[in-house]
Amino acid sequence: MDIAHRTTDQQTPAEQRRRELLEAADRVVLRDGPKASMNAIAAEAGITKPILYRHFGDKGGLYRALATRHTDALLDALRAALDAPADRRRRVESTLDTYLASIEAMPQVYRFLMHPAEEPHQNEQGFDVGRHSAPLLRRMGEELGQVIAERVDLGPAAEAQARIWGHGIVGMMHAAGDWWLGERPCSRAELVRSLADLLWGRLAEADDRADGPGF
Template sequence: MAVGAGRDPERRRALLEAADRVIRREGPAASMAAIAAEAGISKPILYRHFGDKGGLYRALAERHTRALIEVLRGEFSRDAPIGSRARATVDAYLATISADPNLYRFLVHRAGAQGSAAHGAMSTMIRDVGRELAEMLVAEGESVDPTRAHVWGHAIVGMVRTAGDWWLDHDREVPRADVVDGLVELILGGLPAAASGPTRPGRGAR
């Protein structure tokens, strides 16, 4: 039987909520002991529900990446011009990570570094968003090659995520709207140029 199978889902959710509170309060360095204390249980009981530290990390990653991807999917799949959707999606992403920066850093940096399963959950989320964006570009483009669309989709997701990481360290001096403007300008400015066709290297170039 898998770890946690058959256990009370309400209890499991309560433990994850306790973990969220500790991580938001203490940051990415939050310990398992602190999480267990917040939940009013011992570490062995916490491990019994999740198997080990990696199991807890995976559960947290799945819980939050699923919520984030639903937010992003809702923004870029709505009926609106692509510019409006790009702006709303980028803004929603930045708003989400800035609302819980400690939780975001825990999931992306600590959990990703220490738990391969949690890292896998984050990677799956990134791939899913990149794939859905690529499919949207193919559906809306007049002659967008599917391979190129997937390159664009995953590149855009990586760019927005990296810029978001930087902005979390500078959000007091850099308004979110400025970051959104810069990213959307780059995305919407780059796609038409890329759609015109690749630049071929000169003869002999490597």
């Protein structure tokens, strides 16, 4: 038995193989998009389908393994930005920038993680199943942005700012609503109040806790 060796060698053969398969899958998915089939992935890895299923169970398992690698990296980067020594405002900006820089640097990975079910076949007019949410959120964001631009005096660069805020506020509403609908951690009124408070700048007003480095 060379298990002792393996631990020093850092990898059992199965894990090694699994990593190779994941890397092949990664290549295919980032090249062909989410429509990549198990057959294509297997071919890229130089093997055939059943082996993939032995390693990952089903397609969801493969996806999960694939997603985990990328999300862990992103989360680590975000935690680092969030923990850096600086004042709160700077930390917030740094975290935002880290996230945006990540998705900017690897847009294929981002689209794979966030919009997996796109473009099933190349027709004109790229709408398809799974894209419904995006149009709705986009429309809400754009409309809110226009309302803000029309009614709020934001000084210079007002339009750009208003659109950003529109999409940001809509996203805030959507994500909080989605989470709340699933977990029901509080009443609707409380949720509304908290979100409105957030928009009203209580994040800036709140004091740091006495025992921490502040946020």
